Amino acid sequence: MAPLHYFSDILLLLIVFLFSGAVFLHRQRKGTPINFPLLGMTPEILLNIHRIHEFATDFLKLSNDTFLFKGPWFSGIDMLFTSDPENIHHILSKNFSNYPKGPDFRTIFDILGDGIFNSDHELWEFHRKTTMASVLKHPDFHTLLETSIRNKIEKGLLPVLECYHQEMDLQDVFQRFMFDAICVLLLDYDPESLSVHLPIVPCEKAFTDAEEALLLRHYLPVKVWKLQRRFGLGKEKKLSEAWKAFDEFIYECLSRKQKEPKDEESSTGLLTSLISGFSGQTVTSCDSTKFLRDTILNLMIAGGDTTSTSLSWFFYLLAQNPSVENKIRKEIETKTGGGKWKSLTTKQLEGLVYLHGGICESLRLYPPVGLEHKSPLEPDILPTGHAVDKETRIILSFYSMGRMKGLWGDDCMEFKPERWFSKGGNGNGKWSGIKHEPSYKFPAFHAGPRACLGKEMGMIQMKMVAIAIICNYHVELVKGHLVCPSDSIIMHMKYGLKVRLVPITTIKQYG
Numbered sequence: 274m275a276p277l278h279y280f281s282d283i284l285l286l287l288i289v290f291l292f293s294g295a296v297f298l299h300r301q302r303k304g305t306p307i308n309f310p311l312l313g314m315t316p317e318i319l320l321n322i323h324r325i326h327e328f329a330t331d332f333l334k335l336s337n338d339t340f341l342f343k344g345p346w347f348s349g350i351d352m353l354f355t356s357d358p359e360n361i362h363h364i365l366s367k368n369f370s371n372y373p374k375g376p377d378f379r380t381i382f383d384i385l386g387d388g389i390f391n392s393d394h395e396l397w398e399f400h401r402k403t404t405m406a407s408v409l410k411h412p413d414f415h416t417l418l419e420t421s422i423r424n425k426i427e428k429g430l431l432p433v434l435e436c437y438h439q440e441m442d443l444q445d446v447f448q449r450f451m452f453d454a455i456c457v458l459l460l461d462y463d464p465e466s467l468s469v470h471l472p473i474v475p476c477e478k479a480f481t482d483a484e485e486a487l488l489l490r491h492y493l494p495v496k497v498w499k500l501q502r503r504f505g506l507g508k509e510k511k512l513s514e515a516w517k518a519f520d521e522f523i524y525e526c527l528s529r530k531q532k533e534p535k536d537e538e539s540s541t542g543l544l545t546s547l548i549s550g551f552s553g554q555t556v557t558s559c560d561s562t563k564f565l566r567d568t569i570l571n572l573m574i575a576g577g578d579t580t581s582t583s584l585s586w587f588f589y590l591l592a593q594n595p596s597v598e599n600k601i602r603k604e605i606e607t608k609t610g611g612g613k614w615k616s617l618t619t620k621q622l623e624g625l626v627y628l629h630g631g632i633c634e635s636l637r638l639y640p641p642v643g644l645e646h647k648s649p650l651e652p653d654i655l656p657t658g659h660a661v662d663k664e665t666r667i668i669l670s671f672y673s674m675g676r677m678k679g680l681w682g683d684d685c686m687e688f689k690p691e692r693w694f695s696k697g698g699n700g701n702g703k704w705s706g707i708k709h710e711p712s713y714k715f716p717a718f719h720a721g722p723r724a725c726l727g728k729e730m731g732m733i734q735m736k737m738v739a740i741a742i743i744c745n746y747h748v749e750l751v752k753g754h755l756v757c758p759s760d761s762i763i764m765h766m767k768y769g770l771k772v773r774l775v776p777i778t779t780i781k782q783y784g
């Protein structure tokens with residue numbers, strides 16, 4: 274036993290020594306990460322985990338958009354980071370069949386079960402087809418979407434803004450808004466988390482906890498996080514609690530629906546349509562209630578926090594660019610012939626180019642899904658010449674893509690809605706519409722066959738909420754409040770978005 278004991282002591286000392294060296298060098302230099310003996314570049318990732326997106330952007334800029342990040346020698350987690358649009362196009366579209374989500378993804382995202390995000394091949398096709406038919410192409414979908422959002426604005430958002438406008442966390446407000454909105458739409462139930470007393474709804478809070486733990490799983494060896502889960506430690510403990518909160522909430526909603534009298538059941542919501550669309554599926558052996566739970570949880574994650582996070586970053590950018598806020602307000606006034614923002618139809622929203630350009634800018638600079646990981650089934654050579662095989666974890670950094678001068682020009686760090694305007698063919702050089710950018714250059718909604726199904730829905734929701742706020746308030750950041758991305762699979766703001774809202778009537782009176 275004694276030699277083994279000495280060996281483990283020496284190994285521990287060596288690791289401590291290497292790690293201290295890493296901390297020292299980390300403080301001394303800026304450049305691509307250092308590859309340490311035994312530990313690889315992992316110390317650098319651990320030291321930068323609090324700013325992982327910025328960190329990746331820094332080394333990608335220094336390495337022509339693609340960089341091989343070496344993991345510890347024993348872990349087998351080398352990661353190829355890329356923000357090269359040709360690589361993105363290749364992986365997400367051109368060679369799509371070679372890049373399924375795969376078993377690693379499923380292991381990390383076990384909480385999502387057999388839902389669309391976790392599925393490949395036949396199961397994925399079934400999800401995509403059935404979600405389209407049961408939800409997005411449902412004859413009442415657009416009416417239900419519009420009515421539910423208008424209701425939430427009137428009964429939830431505006432009263433809360435009026436109550437707390439002196440100082441509030443706008444991110445929290447948006448998260449509550451989108452959580453209620455997706456529940457009304459998919460589960461035919463309003464948890465009213467957005468109401469003036471701001472109640473704590475465990476399922477709503479659970480998303481943030483789960484999304485943070487799921488990011489950490491990308492960087493830790495599987496054995497480490499599985500051990501943490503077993504002993505209920507750190508973020509894994511929070512993930513287990515989140516799992517429980519999701520299950521309780523969704524199963525309760527399903528059982529409530531089952532108990533409803535049949536005539537009422539058919540009159541409202543998309544849940545009935547989802548239940549019948551997904552019932553009798555034969556693509557998995559999973560029991561039908563669990564399968565429905567997985568389907569709904571995936572759609573809640575897809576359509577909830579992504580949209581709320583986009584709104585938070587949009588208002589953060591607006592607060593720093595008040596002239597854009599003014600231009601959007603003017604655009605709405607011109608369109609409606611005054612301050613009648615409530616009269617705008619979803620069709621008319623398309624004509625608000627300043628608003629649209631502003632939202633695209635915030636999605637470019639702060640895509641809610643900042644990164645994604647992929648591994649090929651068969652060995653492959655990427656367009657940049659990098660060889661990859663099934664052991665390679667490829668990290669697609671969507672966040673970094675929006676910050677590359679080569680893609681967006683020298684002013685890529687500026688918030689410019691005009692970037693998205695196209696000049697008309699009428700020869701007078703005036704802006705006339707929205708410029709299209711290929712999804713492999715602007716992958717906020719992903720690209721290729723797995724592109725986001727809810728892009729139009731998300732855009733409508735964001736525009737309606739943004740209009741309701743901009744037409745009533747001017748947004749100011751609370752002085753000294755720090756805004757930065759959190760360590761999560763969805764790019765929330767780590768410390769929220771603390772703002773003060775100044776009523777427009779006050780500005781008109783005194784300004």
Ligand code: HEM
Nearest residue numbers: 575576579580583641642717718719723725726727730731
């Ligand atoms: C601003 C809002 C949104 C953004 C930025 C966004 C972004 C994305 C991204 C990046 C993906 C790919 C994720 C992956 O495969 O890892 C995705 C997929 C998806 N999104 Fe969205 N999304 C938004 C809103 C919505 C909404 C409102 C829905 C409606 C429920 C929705 C439904 C979906 C679905 C079902 C998928 C899976 C597609 C597939 O795997 O085939 N999204 N979205």
